[in-house]
Amino acid sequence: xxxxxxxxxxxxxxxxxxxxxxxxxxxxxxxxxxxxxxxxxxxxxxxxxxxxxxxxxxxxxxxxxxxxxxxxxxxxxxxxxxxxxxxxxxxxxxxxxxxxxxxxxxxxxxxxxxxxxxxxxxxxxxxxxxxxxxxxxxxxxxxxxxxxxxxxxxxxxxxxxxxxxxxxxxxxxxxxxxxxxxxxxxxxxxxxxxxxxxxxxxxxxxxxxxxxxxxxxxxxxxxxxxxxxxxxxxxxxxxxxxxxxxxxxxxxxxxxxxxxxxxxxxxxxxxxxxxxxxxxxxxxxxxxxxxxxxxxxxxxxxxxxxxxxxxxxxxxxxxxxxxxxxxxxxxxxxxxxxxxxxxxxxxxxxxxxxxxxxxxxxxxxxxxxxxxxxxxxxxxxxxxxxxxxxxxxxxxxxxxxxxxxxxxxxxxxxxxxxx
Amino acid sequence: xxxxxxxxxxxxxxxxxxxxxxxxxxxxxxxxxxxxxxxxxxxxxxxxxxxxxxxxxxxxxxxxxxxxxxxxxxxxxxxxxxxxxxxxxxxxxxxxxxxxxxxxxxxxxxxxxxxxxxxxxxxxxxxxxxxxxxxxxxxxxxxxxxxxxxxxxxxxxxxxxxxxxxxxxxxxxxxxxxxxxxxxxxxxxxxxxxxxxxxxxxxxxxxxxxxxxxxxxxxxxxxxxxxxxxxxxxxxxxxxxxxxxxxxxxxxxxxxxxxxxxxxxxxxxxxxxxxxxxxxxxxxxxxxxxxxxxxxxxxxxxxxxxxxxxxxx
Numbered sequence: 151x152x153x154x155x156x157x158x159x160x161x162x163x164x165x166x167x168x169x170x171x172x173x174x175x176x177x178x179x180x181x182x183x184x185x186x187x188x189x190x191x192x193x194x195x196x197x198x199x200x201x202x203x204x205x206x207x208x209x210x211x212x213x214x215x216x217x218x219x220x221x222x223x224x225x226x227x228x229x230x231x232x233x234x235x236x237x238x239x240x241x242x243x244x245x246x247x248x249x250x251x252x253x254x255x256x257x258x259x260x261x262x263x264x265x266x267x268x269x270x271x272x273x274x275x276x277x278x279x280x281x282x283x284x285x286x287x288x289x290x291x292x293x294x295x296x297x298x299x300x301x302x303x304x305x306x307x308x309x310x311x312x313x314x315x316x317x318x319x320x321x322x323x324x325x326x327x328x329x330x331x332x333x334x335x336x337x338x339x340x341x342x343x344x345x346x347x348x349x350x351x352x353x354x355x356x357x358x359x360x361x362x363x364x365x366x367x368x369x370x371x372x373x374x375x376x377x378x379x380x381x382x383x384x385x386x387x388x389x390x391x392x393x394x395x396x397x398x399x400x401x402x403x404x405x406x407x408x409x410x411x412x413x414x415x416x417x418x419x420x421x422x423x424x425x426x427x428x429x430x431x432x433x434x435x436x437x438x439x440x441x442x443x444x445x446x447x448x449x450x451x452x453x454x455x456x457x458x459x460x461x462x463x464x465x466x467x468x469x470x471x472x473x474x475x476x477x478x479x480x481x482x483x484x485x486x487x488x489x490x491x492x493x494x495x496x497x498x499x500x501x502x503x504x505x506x507x508x509x510x511x512x513x514x515x516x517x518x519x520x521x522x523x524x525x526x527x528x529x530x531x532x533x534x535x536x537x538x539x540x541x542x543x544x545x546x547x548x549x550x551x552x553x554x555x556x557x558x559x560x561x562x563x564x565x566x567x568x569x
Numbered sequence: 570x571x572x573x574x575x576x577x578x579x580x581x582x583x584x585x586x587x588x589x590x591x592x593x594x595x596x597x598x599x600x601x602x603x604x605x606x607x608x609x610x611x612x613x614x615x616x617x618x619x620x621x622x623x624x625x626x627x628x629x630x631x632x633x634x635x636x637x638x639x640x641x642x643x644x645x646x647x648x649x650x651x652x653x654x655x656x657x658x659x660x661x662x663x664x665x666x667x668x669x670x671x672x673x674x675x676x677x678x679x680x681x682x683x684x685x686x687x688x689x690x691x692x693x694x695x696x697x698x699x700x701x702x703x704x705x706x707x708x709x710x711x712x713x714x715x716x717x718x719x720x721x722x723x724x725x726x727x728x729x730x731x732x733x734x735x736x737x738x739x740x741x742x743x744x745x746x747x748x749x750x751x752x753x754x755x756x757x758x759x760x761x762x763x764x765x766x767x768x769x770x771x772x773x774x775x776x777x778x779x780x781x782x783x784x785x786x787x788x789x790x791x792x793x794x795x796x797x798x799x800x801x802x803x804x805x806x807x808x809x810x811x812x813x814x815x816x817x818x819x820x821x822x823x824x825x826x827x828x829x830x831x832x833x834x835x836x837x838x839x840x841x842x843x844x845x846x847x848x849x850x851x852x853x854x855x856x857x858x859x860x861x862x863x864x865x866x867x868x869x870x871x872x873x874x875x876x877x878x879x880x881x882x
Contacts, residue, residue, distance in 0.1 A: 248597050
């Protein structure tokens with residue numbers, strides 16, 4: 151039977167302490183740089199959140215393979231925010247106070263970025279956000295940066311391209327219908343569109359919203375059709391985007407330009423489900439496999455992503471969110487390397503002044519932390535003849551129309567003929 | 570001074586000491602404690618109606634959210650401080666509870682429960698369409714960085730929630746022991762018989778629903794300052810309604826300690842699950858534990874203690 155007396159215990163403790171000291175020295179030198187964040191791995195945004203996480207893990211692996219940052223490996227520390235804003239404050243304090251992370255980035259989406267902001271501001275941390283819309287308009291925090299390429303005035307920059315394209319057409323549209331879900335992004339998208347419509351002198355003949363869980367969009371599209379608008383601008387989330395496109399196809403919506411701010415039409419699963427029904431729609435996007443957007447490193451990243459995403463039930467192509475989830479960590483890594491520091495003041499200063507090369511191209515931030523210039527693409531779905539995944543992985547099915555410097559084709563107008 | 574009040578004062582004093590000093594330097598524990606204490610208030614408020622009176626309220630999230638939205642209105646109107654927001658949110662939700670009390674004239678049992686669920690849906694739709702409080706887009710409430718003498722504002726928030734929890738529990742204990750509470754028990758057991766025995770059932774029900782609504786509103790008032798951004802989906806989250814029911818059921822619905830025990834156990838388990846197994850599993854935990862207790866120990870932990878130790882009061 152094992153027996154321990156006090157002397158034995160003391161000797162054991164001393165030996166353990168010495169061993170810890172000896173082992174601790176080299177361990178300290180190789181201690182990883184911890185990057186903390188919350189991510190929606192369950193709940194409504196789980197599909198997108200999981201795909202973003204895969205992209206971030208690719209960055210982690212590649213960075214470590216290249217020697218890490220400041221001679222130390224990097225380690226991602228994350229918790230599932232369950233797509234629930236109420237969990238976010240607790241998660242970030244856990245990351246900062248218990249896990250002692252060195253750097254922080256946001257989870258996915260405005261609703262899950264905003265609750266972290268007071269904590270970031272209180273501790274003067276540099277915070278790069280993943281797809282938040284106009285979060286900093288209220289906080290005015292000078293260490294906030296945001297990777298969504300909406301532009302310095304997110305609310306209006308978001309739909310700027312759609313309206314510039316509309317007003318270039320001949321004959322010019324005169325009337326518009328605005329429709330959107332009663333939810334955060336859709337409301338903001340339609341709000342921006344309303345401002346553009348007024349500025350361009352378009353008569354708003356329909357301005358309606360619907361419950362996000364609306365099961366049938368046929369009555370809504372019929373009501374829009376009855377007003378005969380030249381342009382139909384939609385701000386919608388994935389399920390309603392699908393419903394809206396299906397209803398427009400079934401009814402045979404007669405309008406000149408249709409689309410705008412429909413979330414979900416960028417996802418491979420939805421594109422393959424809708425197939426040719428997408429033809430003619432002009433909608434926002436952030437990255438598509440067009441030759442004009444073939445930035446350095448993007449193909450290699452996508453190859454890794456697509457291999458990693460197989461069988462995980464997430465977006466198999468990874469164009470929409472994963473590219474940007476990789477890019478915001480690239481920016482963080484480049485800033486750490488350039489400043490040779492983990493000092494948040496220095497990192498923020500560098501981010502304010504630098505143009506970064508990433509898999510989504512060059513990124514330069516405006517003083518409010520948004521992109522200095524909008525690169526919200528307007529793409530038109532063209533020549534889609536089937537529902538195969540490969541169709542959407544090749545150039546020519548989502549032609550970039552706006553901004554002009556990235557254009558890869560010409561608009562087919564009006565929608566009734568383009569479809 | 571009874572043991573309860575000595576305990577309550579001791580809990581508040583301990584909370585004050587912890588919040589005003591750096592004994593706990595790690596602010597994560599304050600964030601976690603805030604959520605658990607918030608559930609103590611919600612569960613206790615639910616139990617006044619559901620446990621003592623036998624009227625099941627599925628609309629707790631609606632009351633909680635209206636408490637939060639009242640605070641947002643106050644913030645938008647006059648940048649009201651928290652200590653003004655809390656009573657006002659309580660009054661608004663108390664009045665809403667009074668309205669719900671009148672529902673009991675026509676609805677009982679499962680129909681009343683469905684009515685409360687519908688009430689939450691109606692309230693959510695109203696908030697989604699009310700732009701002054703952010704509508705579907707959401708509203709930002711920027712909390713002060715610090716609050717003297719607490720330092721970090723979240724320490725102050727947590728302390729306030731602790732005081733609210735003590736007040737809620739004291740109110741529940743008063744209901745339980747007063748003649749009023751015995752009237753509620755009579756309603757729970759057989760409302761018709763209670764009416765025949767001369768108990769003013771409607772008046773008692775109205776007082777109970779008002780008090781329950783008041784406490785739920787009070788629980789929601791600090792939420793905008795805690796989270797910083799409120800939109801209908803998170804404010805009306807199903808988790809509030811589920812937890813408000815599950816916690817008293819697990820702790821025991823017959824006495825004030827039941828919801829407190831349930832909230833402390835389940836709330837803490839959920840906070841740990843959030844940052845360990847890291848998934849929506851925490852709702853699964855609630856579901857499983859609830860099924861276990863409802864089938865094996867319908868009187869909750871308090872009932873088990875009474876059964877095996879012959880005491881509980």
